[in-house]
Amino acid sequence: QRVVGWMWTQHQDDSWGTCSVALIGPKTVVTAAHCVYSHEAGGWPKQLFFYPGATAYENIPFGEYAWDNASVLSGYIDNYDGTNYGSVLEWDLAVIILAEPAGDQLGWMGFKVDDGSDYAAEILGYPGDKPDGTLWQSNCDITSANYYALYMVHDCDTFAGSSGSSIFQLDGADPYVRAINVAEDDVTNYAVRLIPTYYDWVLNLKQ
Secondary structure, three states, X not given: OOOEEEEEEEOOOOOEEEEEEEEEEOOEEEEOHHHOOEOOOOEOOOEEEEEEOOOEOOEOOOOOEEEEEEEEOHHHXXXXXXXXXXXXXXXXXXXXXXXXXXXXXXXXXEEOOOXXXXXXXXXXXXXXXXXXXXXXXXXXXXXHHHEOOOEEEEOOOOOOOOOOOEEEEEEOOEEEEEEEEEEEOOOOEEEEEOOHHHHHHHHHHOO
């Protein structure tokens, strides 16, 4: 749980938002692009802060880590239609490089190509319908019916604030991220899959 964290983002218009993120390298966290880059609030953020292992609003046992830089898939910026977030859902993926290596103290998750196989999915995040800063776990089964080319649908329990949560598979005792939760509506939840090109993009950025 300590490699999963709560992220606070200050946007260019000085609004703040929260999301869920996970360490996948000493200085690298992965999350949703809309947690980093806001089309409505001025683009790239002013500040990002990562609180690993937070269990309550005032309980951040492993401290605060600021960002150094962030990257989002180019499709998330280039394909936005000006009004509809759903127009860029398939590219809603971001990698953040921290200013200091949190993973040296905490460790990190692995990640793998989402090959479309069945698995029992686990998700850890900070849903906004729960007390601020509290970490919640859910699980659901992923089968061939869940998959689309760049994203998948799922019924793990999420809410706004769960955006950016890693959907992972337990391979033995080790968790491997396969997708990133990005959105929910009244019917289902959506997650961007780590297809081979997305996996390579994340791997090339990882520090």
